[in-house]
Amino acid sequence: MRSTFLKRRAGTLALCGMLGVMAAMSAHASSHQASLRFNPASGGTVGQVTVYGQTVTYTAYTVSYVAKPNDPAKQVMSIYIPANATQGSPIFMPLNTGGYMELDLLTPADVTTDNVNSSGSGSGSAIAAALALSKGIVVVSPAGRGRNTTMLVNGVTTEVGNGPAALVDLKAAVRYLKYNDSVMLGNANKIVVSGTSGGGAMTSLLGITGGSAVFKPYLDEIGAAPSSDTVYAASPFCPITDLDNANAAYEYFFYGSGITTANPGRTAPITLSNNDQRLSAVMAQMYPTYLNRLGLKHPDTGVPLKLNSYSPDAVAGGSYRNYVYSLFSASATRFIIDSGYVSADGSLNEAGQTYMATAETVNGVKSGLTPDSVITWNANTRTATLNSWKNLLVYMNRMKPVGAFDNGFYNVTGEMDLFNTDPAALKNDITVADGWNHFDPNLKDAIAKAAMMNPMYYVLRYNGHGGIDVNPYAATVYGTSSVAKHWRIRVGSYDRDSSPFVSANLAIALQNRGLNVDYKIAWNQPHSGNYDNTDMIDWIAGLSN
Numbered sequence: 001m002r003s004t005f006l007k008r009r010a011g012t013l014a015l016c017g018m019l020g021v022m023a024a025m026s027a028h029a030s031s032h033q034a035s036l037r038f039n040p041a042s043g044g045t046v047g048q049v050t051v052y053g054q055t056v057t058y059t060a061y062t063v064s065y066v067a068k069p070n071d072p073a074k075q076v077m078s079i080y081i082p083a084n085a086t087q088g089s090p091i092f093m094p095l096n097t098g099g100y101m102e103l104d105l106l107t108p109a110d111v112t113t114d115n116v117n118s119s120g121s122g123s124g125s126a127i128a129a130a131l132a133l134s135k136g137i138v139v140v141s142p143a144g145r146g147r148n149t150t151m152l153v154n155g156v157t158t159e160v161g162n163g164p165a166a167l168v169d170l171k172a173a174v175r176y177l178k179y180n181d182s183v184m185l186g187n188a189n190k191i192v193v194s195g196t197s198g199g200g201a202m203t204s205l206l207g208i209t210g211g212s213a214v215f216k217p218y219l220d221e222i223g224a225a226p227s228s229d230t231v232y233a234a235s236p237f238c239p240i241t242d243l244d245n246a247n248a249a250y251e252y253f254f255y256g257s258g259i260t261t262a263n264p265g266r267t268a269p270i271t272l273s274n275n276d277q278r279l280s281a282v283m284a285q286m287y288p289t290y291l292n293r294l295g296l297k298h299p300d301t302g303v304p305l306k307l308n309s310y311s312p313d314a315v316a317g318g319s320y321r322n323y324v325y326s327l328f329s330a331s332a333t334r335f336i337i338d339s340g341y342v343s344a345d346g347s348l349n350e351a352g353q354t355y356m357a358t359a360e361t362v363n364g365v366k367s368g369l370t371p372d373s374v375i376t377w378n379a380n381t382r383t384a385t386l387n388s389w390k391n392l393l394v395y396m397n398r399m400k401p402v403g404a405f406d407n408g409f410y411n412v413t414g415e416m417d418l419f420n421t422d423p424a425a426l427k428n429d430i431t432v433a434d435g436w437n438h439f440d441p442n443l444k445d446a447i448a449k450a451a452m453m454n455p456m457y458y459v460l461r462y463n464g465h466g467g468i469d470v471n472p473y474a475a476t477v478y479g480t481s482s483v484a485k486h487w488r489i490r491v492g493s494y495d496r497d498s499s500p501f502v503s504a505n506l507a508i509a510l511q512n513r514g515l516n517v518d519y520k521i522a523w524n525q526p527h528s529g530n531y532d533n534t535d536m537i538d539w540i541a542g543l544s545n
Ligand code: DHB
Pocket: 097, 098, 099, 100, 196, 197, 198, 199, 240, 414, 415, 497, 498
């Protein structure tokens, strides 16, 4: 039963939100569970945001979501309760995690017709938050540890946010909401998470690892509430995930394009050496082994999706590659129709023809290619078809060197830092020797944590589903979790931060489990998110059951 005193709005409360944090933090010494109890009658601050010029009023609280914080400044979250929220309102949890780094509290930002679909995990999610409030949806913005969080431990600056720490914090935030469901407006059985890139990975993991006992020791350590951490729905944008297989996925995607440079952005383009190119070929040939063992099926026909060993001809690449090809074609079709480029007879109108024939700058580079070197419009069927995988890759302009997610030679990647458990290797300045020596005793721990952080192992290997994994610890997480019912997955057609296979596999695996999955490739989008905030919030508002 939900308590009725909640129906009295907390509008008279104008205390500083930090009081709530301090109260919660000091209370934990006396009672674990009391410190985790939400009190709507204390610490609320009334605030406002405008959405298309209309004022939306909310009451904001900032609370600590754990009883034994490891980092008291970080393990807090802001709760925004709109004036018209009910006990049944969904709870939207935007995760503005970038680069697997620690995340900060966000404040809802004013929405205008100009900025509503502006991408970017920070500003974009602040806008999504305000839109959600305008629909009576409760918004919860957690802060939390990330791979760059350090603290003094016994006098030594030590990383405290590697491995699953960021996910554990978010799970603790979910548990707090479930623990307080009866005393807080909003329905904790309707928690919807969303984030981009590293935040997309966290979103996918929250959606997939609900209730898994593998996180229990970590949750106990920080005094998470004794409640469930399952979520109802997840809306990841371009999740950087399946890290154990992401290198091979990247090489299979880019190999054979003839592109011999990588453009990480931070440095001058890297020319791939002969050795890099040989390594790329080796990795590209590894990928089908993994993919075929996933046992994915075409979501509509149930036909097994198979990937052949690499060939430059995408169509000869097997049913899996053809299916991904068709997803790109469908993306281009939607874009052309939604842009108003089609005449009544199905042919492209003037604007459409201009679009097709104008060279584009994609990912900051002028390839000289025009869209019609990548897609062909068929006026009879009113569909676009991807006509050149290779041109698409030229357009995209490969970003990462070979060994995209753990290449310590050119580029110490964020993912290396994520799993580096050596306390002496601080922040992002680890070297190969610090974190990734093959004889480093911490390596086993890092690989075990990589298995915990790979959503594919939880979602696919259930019910005796067989196969051999790249990660020897994968079996430790099989079938240990409850998976969110509703999914909305987006990735841009020009995203080169990871292979599109990664998000495709996530979507297909969820579809194969019979879940409600809305998965689309967004034409023309680079590595970004929140470019369709209006649709995303409508999707959340429309979810039922
Ligand atoms: C992000 C981007 C990356 O390329 C990556 O490898 C990990 C995270 C990000 O933007 O969050």
